[in-house]
Each structure stands twice: as structure tokens, then as C-alpha cells.
Amino acid sequence: MNTDRKARWAVRQSALPTVVRPCPDCSGTRHRPSGKIRVNASGKLLDVWLLLSCAACDRTSKVPVHERVHVSSLEPARRVAYETNDPAVVRELTMSASLAAKNGYRLDWTGTWELETRTPLYALDDPTPLTVLVGFELPAPVRVERLLMRGLGLSRTEIRRMAGDGRIRLPLALDAKAHQDFELTIHGPGSVEAAKHSKLLGAPTDLRAHLSHVGWHDTPRQLSRSATARA
Ligand SMILES: [Zn+2]
Incomplete structure (x- = not known):
């Protein structure tokens, strides 16, 4: 051959996709990752959210990543990545088609x-x-x-x-x-x-x-x- x-x-x-969903505070629909992940522990249960900022008004909104999961069900390294706002994990979550589908929003890959x-x-x-x-x-x-x-x-x-x-x-x-x-x-x-x-x-x-x-x-x-x- x-x-x-x-x-x-x-x-x-060259950039992360834009999350397209209605902003509760303004008529804007375009959101960027804020670069932060929030982790809340309640006993042995964890909630994890990806934080977004509205491109128009800067309002912060949350995308649930894990809801009331047992602490032992997360890899320790993964949990640390969430707690330290690991940019690679922010990137992965922002680009995740399954997270978008689960939370009913669209990703705009333009640019x-x-x-x-x-x-x-x-x-x-x-x-x-x-x-x-x-x-x-x-x-x-x-x-x-x-x-x-x-x-x-x-x-x-x-x-x-x-x-x-x-x-x-x-x-x-x-x-x-x-x-x-x-x-x-x-x-x-x-x-x-x-x-x-x-x-x-x-x-x-x-x-x-x-x-x-x-x-x-x-x-x-x-x-x-x-x-x-x-x-
Ligand atoms: Zn807004």
C-alpha cells in the first residue's frame, strides 16, 4: 500500500464552548464557566456543581454534576480535583455532552x-x-x-x-x-x-x-x- x-x-x-440556557436574571442565554466547581458535603453525601457566569449580567448559576452521592463513590483524586477547581476538570465538565443533555442545555462550539x-x-x-x-x-x-x-x-x-x-x-x-x-x-x-x-x-x-x-x-x-x- x-x-x-x-x-x-x-x-x-482555542476556547471552551458556550453553555446556552436562559439566565434567571436577564434575557441573556450565553454562559461561560466561571472556572470554579462547588462541593458541598453533608455527612457522607456530596453535591458537586459546575459554576457558570452569564455572559450578559455575570450572574452565577450552577449545573449539578453529582447530587447526594456517597463520598466513597468518588475517586479521591477526582474529589480533590473538584475541591481545587482543577482547570482540566472544569474543561471536561464544560465540554461534556452528557452533562449538557442531563441538564437540558445546548453547547455552542462556534469559535x-x-x-x-x-x-x-x-x-x-x-x-x-x-x-x-x-x-x-x-x-x-x-x-x-x-x-x-x-x-x-x-x-x-x-x-x-x-x-x-x-x-x-x-x-x-x-x-x-x-x-x-x-x-x-x-x-x-x-x-x-x-x-x-x-x-x-x-x-x-x-x-x-x-x-x-x-x-x-x-x-x-x-x-x-x-x-x-x-x-
Ligand atoms: Zn444574565
């Missing part, structure tokens, strides 16, 4: 990420396929098409054309939202045509290697194409 050319893209966190592309210099018309590993530092839902536009510096039209031509191969639809690591490959122009005709033209060894790569990753339509080419 031809995996000589590899690039890594990283979806890096929370930026794409870092550690791509070595390469040309998109290089015949060797380029494998791109996309890693997510935070579970921000990112539209695949937008990610590709940024990563490749191409317009929406160009991205759609390349995907339509089978030059960009993805495990997700272009209009899907990714929020976890995935891998894509970018093929040189004419690679699909080359796959189709390679048998007829007597493909060189490296192109045959490419062919099996095409067949392995591809959609049923293109699979049958390369199968035909090999038949």
Missing part, C-alpha cells in the same frame, strides 16, 4: 477551535496519494467540508468537485460533522481514470500498488471499477 505521503491535521482548542496543519510541502497534483490524519483535541463538531476548505486552502466548489471525482476519499459525507479522529486520502488528478484504464495500458508496478489501495478504500462504484480493471 502506498502510504509514503502523510500529513497530520489537528483540530486544536472554539482552529485547524493546525502540519502538512509537509506537497502538491495536490502529485500522483502519490496523500494520507491525512485528522486529530481532534476537543469534541467540537466540525463540518467536514469546512475542515477540508481550511486544510487545503480550496473553495467549497473545488472541494466538492474533488470529492465528486473520487480524488478526496473520506469515511464521512462532506456535509457531516466530525468530532473525532478520522483519516482521509487525497489522490492526484486522473487517478480514477488511471485505475480504470491501467490494465489496458499495462500499468507500471507502482500504479498497480496504487490500484489495490484504491480498491481497498473505495466506494462500491469505484471498487467495481478497479475490480473490472483487474479482471
Whole structure:
């Protein structure tokens, strides 16, 4: 398999998501974590809340994280993290989809990420396929098409054309939202045509290697194409 050319893209966190829910004091709905976690002990029972600040009026509100849980049911390190407002735990709770669902609020991920592309210099018309590993530092839902536009510096039209031509191969639809690591490959122009005709033209060894790569990753339509080419 031809995996000589590899690039890594990283979806890096630039901010925490905004918690969207009504403020009891004003008409605002946007809340930021205050950076604090409150722990109340009543005998052996603990209540833990994540504290939020309304972006409009600064009112503090609480999101229940644990309610009346027995002290022994929490890892001691976890309890210390709550008691010391550990920033990593504040971050984790603020980004938690399950906490949002449990408490009936929405997370707005706008402006929370930026794409870092550690791509070595390469040309998109290089015949060797380029494998791109996309890693997510935070579970921000990112539209695949937008990610590709940024990563490749191409317009929406160009991205759609390349995907339509089978030059960009993805495990997700272009209009899907990714929020976890995935891998894509970018093929040189004419690679699909080359796959189709390679048998007829007597493909060189490296192109045959490419062919099996095409067949392995591809959609049923293109699979049958390369199968035909090999038949
Ligand atoms: Zn408010």
C-alpha cells in the first residue's frame, strides 16, 4: 500500500464552548464557566456543581454534576480535583455532552477551535496519494467540508468537485460533522481514470500498488471499477 505521503491535521482548542440556557436574571442565554466547581458535603453525601457566569449580567448559576452521592463513590483524586477547581476538570465538565443533555442545555462550539496543519510541502497534483490524519483535541463538531476548505486552502466548489471525482476519499459525507479522529486520502488528478484504464495500458508496478489501495478504500462504484480493471 502506498502510504509514503502523510500529513497530520489537528483540530486544536482555542476556547471552551458556550453553555446556552436562559439566565434567571436577564434575557441573556450565553454562559461561560466561571472556572470554579462547588462541593458541598453533608455527612457522607456530596453535591458537586459546575459554576457558570452569564455572559450578559455575570450572574452565577450552577449545573449539578453529582447530587447526594456517597463520598466513597468518588475517586479521591477526582474529589480533590473538584475541591481545587482543577482547570482540566472544569474543561471536561464544560465540554461534556452528557452533562449538557442531563441538564437540558445546548453547547455552542462556534469559535472554539482552529485547524493546525502540519502538512509537509506537497502538491495536490502529485500522483502519490496523500494520507491525512485528522486529530481532534476537543469534541467540537466540525463540518467536514469546512475542515477540508481550511486544510487545503480550496473553495467549497473545488472541494466538492474533488470529492465528486473520487480524488478526496473520506469515511464521512462532506456535509457531516466530525468530532473525532478520522483519516482521509487525497489522490492526484486522473487517478480514477488511471485505475480504470491501467490494465489496458499495462500499468507500471507502482500504479498497480496504487490500484489495490484504491480498491481497498473505495466506494462500491469505484471498487467495481478497479475490480473490472483487474479482471
Ligand atoms: Zn444574565
